[in-house]
Each structure stands twice: as C-alpha cells, then as structure tokens.
Amino acid sequence: MTYPIDMTLRPDVSAHFDEATNTITYIVKDPASDHCAIIDSVMDIDYAAGRITYAAADRLIDEIKARSLTLDWIIETHVHADHLSAAPYIQSKIGGKIGVGEKIIAIQETFGKIFNEGTEFQRDGSQFDALFKDGETYMIGDMQAFAMYTPGHTPACMVHVIGNASFAGDTLFMPDGGSARADFPGGDAGELYDSIMKVLALPDEMRLFMCHDYGPNGRAIQWETTVAAQKADNIHVGGGKTRDEFIKFRTERDAQLAMPKLIIPSLQVNMRAGTVPTDQNGNPVLKIPVNAI
Numbered sequence: 001m002t003y004p005i006d007m008t009l010r011p012d013v014s015a016h017f018d019e020a021t022n023t024i025t026y027i028v029k030d031p032a033s034d035h036c037a038i039i040d041s042v043m044d045i046d047y048a049a050g051r052i053t054y055a056a057a058d059r060l061i062d063e064i065k066a067r068s069l070t071l072d073w074i075i076e077t078h079v080h081a082d083h084l085s086a087a088p089y090i091q092s093k094i095g096g097k098i099g100v101g102e103k104i105i106a107i108q109e110t111f112g113k114i115f116n117e118g119t120e121f122q123r124d125g126s127q128f129d130a131l132f133k134d135g136e137t138y139m140i141g142d143m144q145a146f147a148m149y150t151p152g153h154t155p156a157c158m159v160h161v162i163g164n165a166s167f168a169g170d171t172l173f174m175p176d177g178g179s180a181r182a183d184f185p186g187g188d189a190g191e192l193y194d195s196i197m198k199v200l201a202l203p204d205e206m207r208l209f210m211c212h213d214y215g216p217n218g219r220a221i222q223w224e225t226t227v228a229a230q231k232a233d234n235i236h237v238g239g240g241k242t243r244d245e246f247i248k249f250r251t252e253r254d255a256q257l258a259m260p261k262l263i264i265p266s267l268q269v270n271m272r273a274g275t276v277p278t279d280q281n282g283n284p285v286l287k288i289p290v291n292a293i
C-alpha cells in the first residue's frame with residue numbers, strides 16, 4: 001500500500017487533555033480554510049453513579065464555535081476501551097460525519113456476543129457515517145487526510161495521517177510510555193508490532209500525536225513526538241528491537257495488566273459510535289455481563 005503522504009501540508013492542531021481518562025482529543029484545522037476535524041472525543045461518565053455528562057465535549061464545541069470553524073469529521077481511531085466517545089453528542093450540536101475503520105464490524109460481532117445484544121444491534125457499522133479502508137482518503141476543507149490500517153491493539157485500529165501530523169491512536173504511546181496492550185479480544189502483539197513499523201515508516205519529521213499519556217515516572221503529561229524520536233527512543237520498539245522480542249515482552253506485560261476501569265461502559269457505547277444503548281422502554285441503560293470479558 002502506497003499512502004498519499006504530503007509533508008508540505010501543516011494542519012493546525014489543538015489538544016485537549018482529559019484528566020479523568022488520560023485521553024487527548026484533537027481539533028485539527030485545515031490551514032487554508034475554516035474546516036476542521038475532531039479526533040477521539042470524550043464523553044464524561046461517573047460510572048459508580050451511572051451518570052453521563054458532557055463537559056469535555058462542550059469544551060470542544062465551545063472552541064469550534066469561538067473560532068467559527070466548520071466541523072467536517074468526528075474521527076475515532078478505534079473502539080476505545082477506556083473512555084466513552086462523545087461523537088453523536090457533538091454531531092447533534094455542530095454536525096460532522098462520524099468515521100471509524102471498516103473492521104469495526106469485527107468488534108461489533110465480538111462484543112455483540114459478549115454483551116448478549118439482540119438483533120436490534122446492527123453489526124454492519126451502520127451507526128457510523130463512514131467506514132474507512134486502508135489508505136482511504138477524505139477531505140477536511142481543502143486538506144486531504146488518509147486512514148492507515150494499524151491492527152494489533154484492536155482489530156479496527158487506524159492511524160489518521162493529515163499532512164505532517166499523524167494521530168497514532170493506541171498504536172504507540174510517547175517514547176517513554178512504549179506501546180498499548182494487545183490482549184483485548186481480537187488484539188495481537190505481532191500485528192501491533194507490524195502496525196507500529198508502518199507508523200515508523202512514515203517520514204522522520206512526521207509529527208505524531210498520542211491518544212493517551214500517563215506521565216510515566218512522574219513527568220508532566222505530553223502528547224506530541226515525531227517518528228524519528230519514536231524510532232530512536234521508544235522503550236518497547238525503538239533502537240531496533242525485534243518482532244520476537246516485542247511479542248514476548250508485550251505478552252508477558254499484558255498478562256499483568258488489570259482491565260481498564262471503564263471497559264464495560266466504553267465498549268457498549270463505543271461499538272455504537274458513542275450512542276448509549278436503551279432498554280425496551282427507550283431508557284438509556286448499561287449492562288454488566290458477568291465473567292464474560
């Protein structure tokens with residue numbers, strides 16, 4: 001696959017860090033127009049209380065309105081297991097098309113079973129406005145973006161490349177954070193390594209924006225790095241670590257990790273593009289399948 005890389009295009013990127021989930025949401029603006037995209041938005045949940053609110057999403061909406069931008073796209077790099085997407089909420093307020101990787105269908109199949117969903121839960125990706133194929137391009141104003149298929153963390157992960165800025169999703173963390181886990185259903189450490197190599201094959205000067213940062217060893221939160229920095233310094237794949245070394249390390253590490261606190265609500269909502277499921281009376285409700293994940 002040859003990707004349409006254009007390093008001369010330099011989008012304006014504004015980052016919003018969500019403290020509750022350590023997620024970074026981006027507003028990516030076309031330098032030549034007032035059009036923009038949102039990447040990986042967050043909907044707030046107090047899981048203990050079963051309460052969903054929209055402060056993080058409202059901050060994005062407020063910024064887009066204050067800058068008089070037109071929202072073309074609301075992109076999900078993947079079906080997140082650690083936070084809920086606010087995509088439909090944002091769409092209802094300021095428009096934009098919701099896009100995700102075409103392999104979402106595999107995620108819907110897997111988790112449709114785990115959550116014992118009925119036939120009203122469509123497993124065809126129809127909750128989204130666009131299902132991206134590997135290398136597929138789309139426009140943000142006059143700016144061409146493309147999606148790059150990067151499975152491993154999940155089977156539907158994609159990295160979005162917009163000019164000289166790439167949105168890594170959960171393929172990579174900052175160099176001192178390494179990589180994301182590969183042990184969710186459909187995840188695969190070897191595939192993750194191969195996907196990371198695709199990202200690291202982008203130009204050295206490519207800006208890389210992370211979806212998460214946890215400030216390892218007490219450092220301040222960061223989200224921006226480059227391909228060159230990752231190749232040199234990433235603690236899991238940098239400095240020429242082999243595929244076999246990575247698989248061994250990743251598999252052993254993943255066996256030690258607890259489930260993300262919000263995995264159960266996140267998957268139910270995010271496999272529906274960010275819509276909360278409802279009961280037979282139409283009331284929003286979340287399930288807790290016991291011993292199923």
Ligand SMILES: [Fe+2]
Nearest residue numbers: 079080081170
């Ligand atoms: Fe993730």
